[in-house]
Amino acid sequence: MPPLTRRAWMTAAGATAAYDTANATPRLGAPALPARLQFPEGFLWGTATSAYQVEGAAEVDGRGLSVWEAFARQPGRIRDGSTGAGGVDHFHRYEEDVALMKALGVRAYRFSVAWPRVFQDGAGAANPKGLDFYDRLVDSLLASGIEPYATLYHWDLPQALQARGGWESRDTAEAFGAYAAHVVRRLGDRVHRFFPLNEIRAFIQEGYGNGIFAPGLTLPPARLNQARHHAVLAHGLGVQAVRANGRAGTIVGPAENIAVALPSVETDDNVRAAEIATRELNAPYLTVMMEGRYTDAWLAAQGADAPRVAPGDPAIISSKVDFVGLNVYTPSEYVLASESSPGFITLPLPASHPHMASSWLKLGPEALYWAPRHVERLWGAKEIFITENGTSSADEPAADGTVYDLDRVMYLRNCLIHLQRATAEGVPVRGYFLWSLLDNFEWADGYATRFGLVHVDYDTLKRTPKLSAAFYRAVIARNAPA
Ligand code: GCO
Secondary structure, eight states, X not given: OOOOOHHHHHTSHHHHTTEETTTTEEOOSOOOOOGGGSOXXXXXXXXXXXXXXXXXXXXXGGOOOBHHHHHHTSTTSSTTSOOSSSTTOHHHHHHHHHHHHHHHTOSEEEXXXXXXXXXXXXXXSOOXXXXXXXXXXXXXXXXXXXXXXXXXESSOOBHHHHHTTGGGSHHHHHXXXXXXXXXXXXXXXXXXXXXXXXXXXXXXXXXXXXXXXTTOOOOOHHHHHHHHHHHHHHHHHHHHHHHXXXXXXXXXXXXEOOOOEEESSOOHHHXXXXXXHHHHHTIIIIIHHHHSSOOHHHHHHHGGGSOOOOTTHXXXXXXXXXXXXXXXSSOSEEEEEOSSTTSEEEEOOOTTOOBOSSTTOBOOTTHHHHHHHHHHHHHOOSOEEEEEEOOOBOOOOOTTSOOOOHHHHHHHHHHHHHHHHHHHTTOOEEEEEEEOSBOOOOGGGGGGSBOOSEEEOTTTOOEEEOHHHHHHHHHHHHTSOO
């Protein structure tokens, strides 16, 4: 068939459906959505941030130095030469930020607790003022009807622990367990949802492997694998600390940036191939957390560089979780089924494949469908949250001061359409946290890359909701992609 001409497309049914042709009066306003496009009733809509990216107040109330602050102070590490020391002053402006969330209509806020606030040196005596800010934040959230979801570690390791080997040392995993128990004992009367560590893949791979994140190391494979092992061990110790110290009804699970393989064409064979590929892509992260062992293929590939695993470790690492939290931005790869081992081939992305403002953020909104679906199929997960999804954008304010971030709106709309498909097919996705509420310190990119629904003027710290905030509010109000 010859390609449709523009003219043929314009006269297709879709283009005229919005008009009542009987009397030629346009039907204005948003159309009623068919039920099949709705998210399930009670679906949890939220936003997310992390301590070092937004809080600021780096030296208030006896906070200790973190690896990220130490790293960012080194010349050449951060693209714009900044550090996260000032963040966007969430520490002092949290009430305004909670009001912004309330205006969006979110019912949940995922924030992180800064370990160096709580234990200045990572372990030993707790800082008596270390959790005061989180007390205030949690109370303010609850007063606004917003449920706190606390991440215990979003990369800001106390520098004192790094000086003793950081994640290369097993002691860091033990110290994390003790810190987690301390936080849950103090906040657990009001906080009932916890994530031990955020994105082990990212802070280990980029921080200890590629050296572009704190602490900026490029370790050889055996040491890198050992650091990775200690981080998944810390996940298990964190799960146990939450169980031992949380109130009845408290739930805990990972927030991991799953590497997701997508079927290049949706056939049964390719879907199965994508599941196999996803299990292997996550072998030393989600797969070991869910299965309690590294996959044979991964161990074979590491050879003599495989991590040393103490006898009790597998049971700790695979401590039962209540849900799986997935940070999903972009597909990792597209696969085709193959007769030969390992059962799939990976297709290279064409040079013309589109990406968002950040070049790593390749378009592939289907990832929001496949990531939770693979997790349900592979590991029988009963509850899944999307713990992060969002995008960077150039985000230039227009003459009227508003950021009309149409690219972010487009990105989010497409992601949500695919996520809705997952829920409609019965994949147990319970909620979604949009990254991020606010523009903030985007790690090695500094403040140059913006991810917020709310624009922050970095001179005045003034907050101005972008068009995407209006979009998200509409999504929440309709409980459907808008
Ligand atoms: C994370 C993320 C966030 C980033 C976001 C955009 O690991 O949770 O790295 O902290 O800001 O993913 O890159």
